[in-house]
Amino acid sequence: MVSENVRHYRLFSKLHIRRAFDFYHRRKAISKELYEFCLEQGYADRNLIGKWKKAGCERLCCLQPRDHKFATTCVCRVLKHLREEKVIECVHCGCKGCASGD
Numbered sequence: 001m002v003s004e005n006v007r008h009y010r011l012f013s014k015l016h017i018r019r020a021f022d023f024y025h026r027r028k029a030i031s032k033e034l035y036e037f038c039l040e041q042g043y044a045d046r047n048l049i050g051k052w053k054k055a056g057c058e059r060l061c062c063l064q065p066r067d068h069k070f071a072t073t074c075v076c077r078v079l080k081h082l083r084e085e086k087v088i089e090c091v092h093c094g095c096k097g098c099a100s101g102d
Contacts (some may be wrong), residue, residue, distance in 0.1 A: 007094035014061050020044035021052055061095045 020043060024035040038044045051057040089095060 010062070010094065014048075017044045018050055021049050025053070027051075062090065 020030075020035065020038045023029045024032070045063075047052050047063055048060070051060050051063065068089075082097075
């Protein structure tokens with residue numbers, strides 16, 4: 001599984017991306033120029049933010065398209081009641097189903 005250090009790094013990274021998203025799209029607290037600067041410098045992930053704008057993906061934590069247990073989607077997006085195992089985590093980010101909605 002994912003090491004504890006990698007999990008903490010990805011969580012920290014997601015929090016920075018979420019902060020930039022919230023400040024620009026929800027609170028309107030930063031300018032477009034500052035937002036674009038954050039995207040260009042890698043402080044925020046344009047693709048992940050694009051997913052957050054879509055309905056049903058607001059809590060998504062990674063964009064890995066495949067997981068070794070689910071052929072076409074990451075465990076982050078699989079509903080808990082559809083999983084064979086009750087406690088599993090994403091092999092890429094360590095998530096246990098953040099965007100599954102349950």
